[in-house]
Amino acid sequence: MSADLALLGPILAAMLAAATPLLFAALGELVVEKSGVLNLGVEGMMLVGAVCGFAVTAQTGSSTLGFAMGAAAGAGMAALFGVLTLLLLANQVATGLALTLFGVGLSALIGQGFVGIPIPDVPELNIPGLTDLPVIGKALFGQDALVYLGLAMVPAVHWFLYGSRRGLILRAVGENHAAAHALGYKVVRIRFLAVLFGGAMSGIAGAYLSLDYTPMWAEGITAGRGWIALALVVFATWKPGRVLLGAWLFGGVTIAQLHVQGLGIDIPSQLLSMLPYLATVVVLVLISRDVTRIRLNAPASLGKIFHPDA
């Protein structure tokens, strides 16, 4: 039993790191969806952010520049999405999916020259005394900057949405864009800005994977995390705090199942690999049993095209 307790610390630490890309992408998508836009292109934006961030870091040696570039690249893809869906009024679902495919291919193309190139490490926090605390030491005080930034984004997003005037307007646009428009708010501009934010967050999430989590570029390095992030937004019924819980659940189960295998516990590895996805689906099903709750929490204008003259 003491062996299992001793593993709790590393599992917690790894869980926080594994949850970080999901957290960034899901928080970004949450803001986008709160404004009424459904952006399914998260996976593509993460990949483009990952490859562009990696390219810049490989050439300049600076991780900070890399993350900045990752955010910019994600925002760039998101701008494309914004133009297509908000200005040209294309169908949001189809455009998002198309952008995912585009992002996957574009990132593979850009990344061709960068495979197998090593880059400098992102340093981890190390406070003597605090970092060595049992169980929680590494998890709370031994992570690198992006993990802490991700955690900080949760109250930041919450404050923005529920404690600031701009957030109130954004939510209003998401609930009833016709009424917001009648009140004189610039619906398209607000949504475009939200979409850019979502893209930047996805870009950072991707850059975290290629610069920090596994410092390398490989095609498809996100391995479906963008889709999980999309599911997490619904899982969290569009609340930032619950996004954090969802990210922890998914990340935690992913890490825990590897440890279960390593300990030699006799559960088929294929079943264990399915567990994170199963856990997410189970919780989604449990939440969806209460249809009213979903309907109450989902932004009422989610996915609907805004016609200013209608």
Added chain:
Amino acid sequence: MGKTLMGLAAGAAVLALGVGAADAQDKMKVGFVYVGPVSDHGYSYQHDQGRLAVEKELGDKVTTTFVENVPEGADAERVIEQLASSGHKLIFTTSFGFMNPTLKVAQRHPDVKFEHATGYKRAANVATYSARFYEGRTVIGQIAGKMTKSNIIGYIGSFPIPEVVSGINAFTLAMREVNPKAEVRVVWVNSWYDPGKEAEAAKALIDQGADVISLHTDSPAAIQVAQERGLYVFGQSSDMTRFGPKAHLTAIVDDWRSYYVDRVKAALDGTWKSQDTWGGFKDHMLFLAPYNPALPADIVAAAEKTRTDIMEGKRHSFQGPVKDQSGKVVIPEGKSATDEQILKMDWYVEGVQGKVPK
């Protein structure tokens, strides 16, 4: 999804090449199907080195095409069919999971010859080939046994197929020979190439106390993790030193060059026959990457002796007595495992934690 797109694009490219090469009719077309990207700097990269060797030596008589990132399954059949229908006369399908798709396409194209890597089903026009990777595992298992201080070795497995399981067993047998207290813990990532999962698996194993990592997956992610944590690791399929110069002890490097050149020559002069080739150190189908200079000289000397012993037939990776996890003697003293036994291996030897997933 990205792989599908790449496959589609590559399929279109192959078609285009087929049409464009119509005037080069005297050159035989040879196709290669890879499960991962050539840029994996591992398994598929080494196959591509084989293809490049063919081009270098026989470039005046053959043209080669390759399709990378082909997922095992229905997509594979489509890609192989594409190659077969566009005039390729010899096609190398380089992953275990391409076995059934290859056979299906081979049935429809009796005039096309197929070479399937790491599989076990043959036909009149389908040959199989593989390298005795387990011989390499014996050498690195011995090194691991001597280098570990925690007596826990982490092993990242891809799929629980006999090739991987026999590798684990060969590794463990050699490890226990020099260090009876050491044990191997296996984590399966159910993929040949997934850097994120491989890194997570490496971290989990290290957190459980492993200080040497061995892997049977194709990306260098675990090398980086080991380097970051100041531990040791063995590269897979190709020399992965640059991803972790301090951590990388050595690697089993696949070498398909001479085999591919031989087989293309045989296809060219009509002596090609369906056969099974399973070559090891002595047939130059695998070799070891340069040893890390930090390895103590006596360990390197012992490793080299093991390698040459295997090459000269003085030592077999599965020489008896070999006990399974329950203590039962599966291979008695004085005998070695037959090829059949190795190809069907689905049990662990003593010293491996856990059970083989079914």
